[in-house]
Amino acid sequence: MAAKNEAIGRAYERRHRAAAPSPEEAEAAESATSFYEALGSPEASEAQGEAETAPEGGEPLPLDPATFCDLMSEAALAQTVRYAEVASGLDREWDCESAVELLVARSKRAGQLDDLRRAEVLGVNVKGDKATATVRFGDGAATSVPLVKEDGEWKLAGAGVGGGQ
Numbered sequence: 001m002a003a004k005n006e007a008i009g010r011a012y013e014r015r016h017r018a019a020a021p022s023p024e025e026a027e028a029a030e031s032a033t034s035f036y037e038a039l040g041s042p043e044a045s046e047a048q049g050e051a052e053t054a055p056e057g058g059e060p061l062p063l064d065p066a067t068f069c070d071l072m073s074e075a076a077l078a079q080t081v082r083y084a085e086v087a088s089g090l091d092r093e094w095d096c097e098s099a100v101e102l103l104v105a106r107s108k109r110a111g112q113l114d115d116l117r118r119a120e121v122l123g124v125n126v127k128g129d130k131a132t133a134t135v136r137f138g139d140g141a142a143t144s145v146p147l148v149k150e151d152g153e154w155k156l157a158g159a160g161v162g163g164g165q
Contacts (some may be wrong), residue, residue: 005141031154075158
């Protein structure tokens with residue numbers, strides 16, 4: 001699987017070196033990059049000592065959940081809240097921001113948060129109001145992340161929404 005992802009990433013990079021990204025591709029790539037930047041960088045977290053938010057009694061997290069949620073499509077927002085409701089087992093009202101805090105805290109405990117923070121958007125393919133960003137997380141393999149245009153802005157799509165290939 002890793003070899004396949006690397007081959008896809010190399011082919012994508014070759015194709016896009018030959019032609020500059022379209023304005024739509026650049027805009028979608030900027031939105032995808034902003035999504036992961038909202039998590040904060042590992043360096044900023046160490047320098048700041050971690051920000052205010054501390055879900056589930058854990059240590060504070062360096063993230064901006066409001067910005068993170070603003071960059072999600074309606075479908076992704078609903079899926080994130082639903083996941084928090086099911087995964088937490090807590091009988092409470094969840095909104096996107098609290099759900100993101102929960103998911104980020106769990107990613108941190110699983111040792112995956114630094115890879116998410118080091119996400120690199122390698123490129124984006126756009127087809128109409130849907131797109132697929134090729135993203136590398138940390139030192140891992142490249143993967144596809146779907147985007148969708150809602151109200152004139154590129155947003156991270158919910159699972160099953162599909163990309164632009």
